[in-house]
Amino acid sequence: MLDVSELQTVEHDVVVIGAGGAGLRAAIESSARGMNTAVISKSLLGKAHTVMAEGGMAAALGNVDARDSWKVHFRDTMRGGKFLNVWRMAELHAKHAPARVRELEDWGAVFDRTKEGLISQRNFGGHRHPRLAHVGDRTGLELIRTLQDHGIHQGITFHMECTALRLLKDGDRIAGVLAYFRETGRFLLLRCKAVILATGGAGKAWRVTSNSWEYTGDGYALAYEAGAELMDIEFTQFHPTGMVWPLSVRGILVTEGVRGDGGILLNKDGKRFMFEYIPEKFAAETANTVEEASRWLDGDKNARRPPELLTRDVVARSIRAEVKAGRGSPHGGAFLDIASRRPADFIKRRLPGMYHQFKELAEVDITKEPMEVGPTLHYFMGGVRVDADTQQTRVNGLFACGECAAGMHGANRLGGNSLSDLIVFGRLAGLGASNYVTALSSQVRADDEQIRAAVRSATDILNRQSGENPYALHEDLQEIMEDCVGIVRVEDELKDGVNRIQALKERVKNVKANGSSQYNPGWHEAISMGSLMVSAEAVARAALMRQESRGAHTRLDYEGERDEWLQYNIVIKKGADGQMQVDKEQRKEPPAYLKEIANAKIEDLEAGKVGQNAPAD
Amino acid sequence: MALRKFRVWRGDGQGGEFKEYDIEVDPGMVVLDVIHRIQAKQANDLAVRWNCKAGKCGSCSMEINGKPRLSCMTRMNAYGPDETITVQPLKTFPVIKDLVTDVSFNYRQNKRIRPFKPGPKGADGNHRMFQEDVDRTQEFRKCIECFLCQDVCHVLRDRDGKDQDRFVGPRFMIRAASLEMHPLDTDDRIPEIRKEYGSGLCNITRCCTEVCPEHIGITDNGIIPLKERVVDRYFDPITMLGRTIFGIKKRKKTLAEGGE
Incomplete structure (x- = not known):
């Protein structure tokens, strides 16, 4: 029997799992509050998927349009989220984002500037005003590098290329994490008082995704197994513009900044089709002629926004509808044209990453020709259910933030609200965990049996005589999700998806990795299948239960938003019988001032007629 | 196929x-x-x-x-x-x-670079910088840390396990440059750049610049200007004379030597 005392063991107050924007920001806060803090990350430091974020981070600084305020940002966020957002989270986010962005500047970030020397802000889908602080189209790199270069001087311990296998508990409290080093295959026992999950989403359950290999829903599975709840997990965002050709880059993101800077969507007949798909709810604020859209681009503040900048779900479904109707581009997408709209040097300066990405991966010069784009699984709005102010789950000492957590974005996320989410809620999670640890009255200690069980389930994969190829299992899961839990959903397919996932789960139990435990991608892949299966099953089951179309969740058999369903979140937890339990839960009524702001006419809000009584924090 | x-x-x-x-x-x-x-x-x-x-x-x-x-x-x-x-x-x-x-060498070098130290904000709570003043720093901040420049650097390639840390390598020279040329930064890293980061060891073969996938002008825009600043500080006769007469205005000691 394994002697636990022989495992490499470290002790910390707080362990953060994940080193993207949210994890790093959480660790910086926790460390600043005097906590002995460690970060474990599956990749090397600075490589997390935050690096891929392009467009910018939304914060109502008002540097470009002084009419902007947290209230307008909050209103935009609620509307984008189809009012399913946790009201308090959307409020905290809008209020805190400007301070968090300015703080990055104190830590060395160098954003693009306005003529006055302030942080420049760009337009983006669903945002009323130019609001996204940015650095060309590499804002995510700027964010992660700033946090990394600041964080390494804050006394935080970093364990790189280290994967969490299981959360350890002492009764109902968190007591540690069992992890392993990918490089050596050796286990690492982290004994701690609080854990912050910052593991991102689970995009790798789909084949066409903008996500990298890391996005296997580890945080969802760790939380679920530890007794926490998942919420709103049916809301998976398909970004409207992923690359579609060549096949090997299918799904890689094309920033919304292309459309923010004037790019338009065309079908194969050269028709600018988005004018046909303007939802009633947005009609009052969207240009309905090419002429008005052009005036907006030229900076006319009285012109309404072009329909290409409608929310991501609307644009993604519109592209899909055009393709279905036989009007798609040669490789099954739409044309995204900025070449005919902006001079070549403007495009190269504003969108250098996109210029190189297409030039080098697709041999397309975007200053001369249109891009081909189509929807790609991009983001999980749902995730681990947390308290809005502390980011704590229902498990004592377990926190979650960033994409991994639910609530902030409701049924759909606005572009640019993700990077600001990371720094706002990363900080709150770090704060929440520190306060929890400070108030903890007694020591916690995980018993040996949990640790041994976690080690066993990982090593069994290497030790069994024969079994399933992990790569083949992963491909099968991706096929199920593409077939049954895609951008549009119907009951029969979702039921079929749930059944097929059940059957696949049995096969995953028998997964086998060849070779040793030293840097063995086959073994890593096999281990991540466990997390992917929990995530995929949760999405399929929640999608089956929600009988309406709202935001990123589209049911062909239940079209349109249903008022009744706005009353509920779908909450998932592990039942006493070990089966996944899916429940409808009544949402809480928001404070009157938030309701008033979210539903206000924009003119009234900007004139200060609404929301004067809102508290400052 | x-x-x-x-x-x-x-x-x-x-x-x-x-x-x-x-x-x-x-x-x-x-x-x-x-x-x-x-x-x-x-x-x-x-x-x-x-x-x-x-x-x-x-x-x-x-x-x-x-x-x-x-x-x-x-x-x-x-x-x-x-x-x-x-x-x-x-x-x-x-x-x-x-x-x-094992690229841990690079993470170790990064930690040796003195971090960003901004000056105070304006009265309205904002820092002010102009685009033309940040263009250079932004160029350096495009770095994706692929470490290809470190891989081809002769100084790092030929170190044979000896004096591992005598040169931080091109990646971290431009990291130092991005701080030195940051309009808000108030720190002075010239003593370290000379004595600890090893600016004198680079012999300007530009191999690093050639392999940079981000097309950063590592040598011409980063390393050479840093070398010039070192020369101006330590070897320029007029500056040296000025220092003797008017006293030392800039920090001379490195962190390792007990500088602040």
């Missing part, structure tokens, strides 16, 4: 050898795609680092037909249809396994 021949270095710190794989390649594939296909179909335990697959994270650096490159940005059609593709790990860093090397 076409059948292509790949030679992939397999082994670990103890040694290894090239193994050959015949593998189907589709149009539009990059080298990393092919490696993934080998991994999925023929060698599940083939170790390779990668993340974004779009040239933005700098994880998948390796040597392809002798040239250090990002494998996610190296298209198969850049090679002749019958050409064998040889892939091996970066030569400057110790091998962990197969195509994965």
Whole structure:
């Protein structure tokens, strides 16, 4: 029997799992509050998927349009989220984002500037005003590098290329994490008082995704197994513009900044089709002629926004509808044209990453020709259910933030609200965990049996005589999700998806990795299948239960938003019988001032007629 | 689809050898795609680092037909249809396994660079900087830390395990430059740049600049201006005279020597 005392063991107050924007920001806060803090990350430091974020981070600084305020940002966020957002989270986010962005500047970030020397802000889908602080189209790199270069001087311990296998508990409290080093295959026992999950989403359950290999829903599975709840997990965002050709880059993101800077969507007949798909709810604020859209681009503040900048779900479904109707581009997408709209040097300066990405991966010069784009699984709005102010789950000492957590974005996320989410809620999670640890009255200690069980389930994969190829299992899961839990959903397919996932789960139990435990991608892949299966099953089951179309969740058999369903979140937890339990839960009524702001006419809000009584924090 | 021949270095710190794989390649594939296909179909335990697959994270650096490159940005059609593709790990860093090397040297160097130290904000709570003043720093901040420049740097390549830390390498020279040229920064890193980061060791062969996938002017825009600042500070006769007469205005000691 394994002697636990022989495992490499470290002790910390707080362990953060994940080193993207949210994890790093959480660790910086926790460390600043005097906590002995460690970060474990599956990749090397600075490589997390935050690096891929392009467009910018939304914060109502008002540097470009002084009419902007947290209230307008909050209103935009609620509307984008189809009012399913946790009201308090959307409020905290809008209020805190400007301070968090300015703080990055104190830590060395160098954003693009306005003529006055302030942080420049760009337009983006669903945002009323130019609001996204940015650095060309590499804002995510700027964010992660700033946090990394600041964080390494804050006394935080970093364990790189280290994967969490299981959360350890002492009764109902968190007591540690069992992890392993990918490089050596050796286990690492982290004994701690609080854990912050910052593991991102689970995009790798789909084949066409903008996500990298890391996005296997580890945080969802760790939380679920530890007794926490998942919420709103049916809301998976398909970004409207992923690359579609060549096949090997299918799904890689094309920033919304292309459309923010004037790019338009065309079908194969050269028709600018988005004018046909303007939802009633947005009609009052969207240009309905090419002429008005052009005036907006030229900076006319009285012109309404072009329909290409409608929310991501609307644009993604519109592209899909055009393709279905036989009007798609040669490789099954739409044309995204900025070449005919902006001079070549403007495009190269504003969108250098996109210029190189297409030039080098697709041999397309975007200053001369249109891009081909189509929807790609991009983001999980749902995730681990947390308290809005502390980011704590229902498990004592377990926190979650960033994409991994639910609530902030409701049924759909606005572009640019993700990077600001990371720094706002990363900080709150770090704060929440520190306060929890400070108030903890007694020591916690995980018993040996949990640790041994976690080690066993990982090593069994290497030790069994024969079994399933992990790569083949992963491909099968991706096929199920593409077939049954895609951008549009119907009951029969979702039921079929749930059944097929059940059957696949049995096969995953028998997964086998060849070779040793030293840097063995086959073994890593096999281990991540466990997390992917929990995530995929949760999405399929929640999608089956929600009988309406709202935001990123589209049911062909239940079209349109249903008022009744706005009353509920779908909450998932592990039942006493070990089966996944899916429940409808009544949402809480928001404070009157938030309701008033979210539903206000924009003119009234900007004139200060609404929301004067809102508290400052 | 076409059948292509790949030679992939397999082994670990103890040694290894090239193994050959015949593998189907589709149009539009990059080298990393092919490696993934080998991994999925023929060698599940083939170790390779990668993340974004779009040239933005700098994880998948390796040597392809002798040239250090990002494998996610190296298209198969850049090679002749019958050409064998040889892939091996970066030569400057110790091998962990197969195509994965131990790049911890770089993380250690980064920690040696004195962090950003901004001046006070304006009365309205904002820092003010103008675009033309941040262009240079932004150029350096494009770095994706692929460490290809570190891999080809002669100083780092030839160190033979001795004096590991006498030169931080091109990546961290431009990191230092990005701070020194940051309009808000108030610190002075010139003493370290000379004595600890090893600016004098770079002999300006520009190999680093050549391999940079972000096309950063590492040598001309970063390292050479830093060398000039060192020369101005320590070797310019007028400055030296000024220092003697008017006293030392700038910090001379490095952190290691007990400077603040």
